[in-house]
Amino acid sequence: DGGITQSPKYLFRKEGQNVTLSCEQNLNHDAMYWYRQDPGQGLRLIYYSQIVNDFQKGDIAEGYSVSREKKESFPLTVTSAQKNPTAFYLCASSDAGGPRTDTQYFGPGTRLTVL
Amino acid sequence: QKEVEQNSGPLSVPEGAIASLNCTYSDRGSQSFFWYRQYSGKSPELIMFIYSNGDKEDGRFTAQLNKASQYVSLLIRDSQPSDSATYLCAPIGGNNRLAFGKGNQVVVIP
Numbered sequence: 001d002g003g004i005t006q007s008p009k010y011l012f013r014k015e016g017q018n019v020t021l022s023c024e025q026n027l028n029h030d031a032m033y034w035y036r037q038d039p040g041q042g043l044r045l046i047y048y049s050q051i052v053n054d055f056q057k058g059d060i061a062e063g064y065s066v067s068r069e070k071k072e073s074f075p076l077t078v079t080s081a082q083k084n085p086t087a088f089y090l091c092a093s094s095d096a097g098g099p100r101t102d103t104q105y106f107g108p109g110t111r112l113t114v115l
Numbered sequence: 116q117k118e119v120e121q122n123s124g125p126l127s128v129p130e131g132a133i134a135s136l137n138c139t140y141s142d143r144g145s146q147s148f149f150w151y152r153q154y155s156g157k158s159p160e161l162i163m164f165i166y167s168n169g170d171k172e173d174g175r176f177t178a179q180l181n182k183a184s185q186y187v188s189l190l191i192r193d194s195q196p197s198d199s200a201t202y203l204c205a206p207i208g209g210n211n212r213l214a215f216g217k218g219n220q221v222v223v224i225p
Contacts, residue, residue: 042215090158106158
């Protein structure tokens with residue numbers, strides 16, 4: 001089965017803790033993305049990577065970090081510096097073919113709650 | 116001015132009717148436009164994309180694009196209760212990144 005997996009589905013964090021969200025894809029896509037969604041809001045881009053060992057900040061990167069050591073994997077760490085981390089986190093991937101074909105497909109998401 | 120504007124609704128339509136969803140965008144460099152459907156608590160799933168002016172039909176869905184007016188719409192014909200969801204409009208901007216609106220919420224009434 002080809003697709004994008006995210007784990008865990010639900011995550012609870014105490015204040016001051018770092019947590020890492022997993023994202024894996026077996027679609028052989030070059031590009032991967034992390035978005036955050038808050039209730040009643042659109043998706044906001046946190047980080048994206050178009051190639052292994054390279055990534056760029058999105059619109060709301062503060063308090064987050066990523067790595068891209070393998071094509072299949074793009075983990076997101078939510079650090080204690082992120083002031084309001086409770087949200088629905090979505091990972092996506094695309095084949096980065098260009099603006100007319102760069103369709104992003106989403107994983108099932110991780111819902112993070114800070115206690 | 117917000118980058119992508121959608122009327123968050125909700126839009127209530129009777130079963131079998133046409134639901135019409137509108138989206139305006141500010142980035143004139145946008146080339147492709149995606150419509151995603153998102154059920155409550157779930158991740159977005161792609162419905163269709165359009166990059167040429169005019170209409171594009173896929174089953175019960177029709178996307179309409181007017182780049183001069185910076186306007187893209189989605190029509191859902193013969194609406195079904197399973198169409199009840201939030202529909203996200205997402206242009207790819209001149210920076211080659213997707214920009215998402217807040218979504219149009221649709222409620223199909225049996």
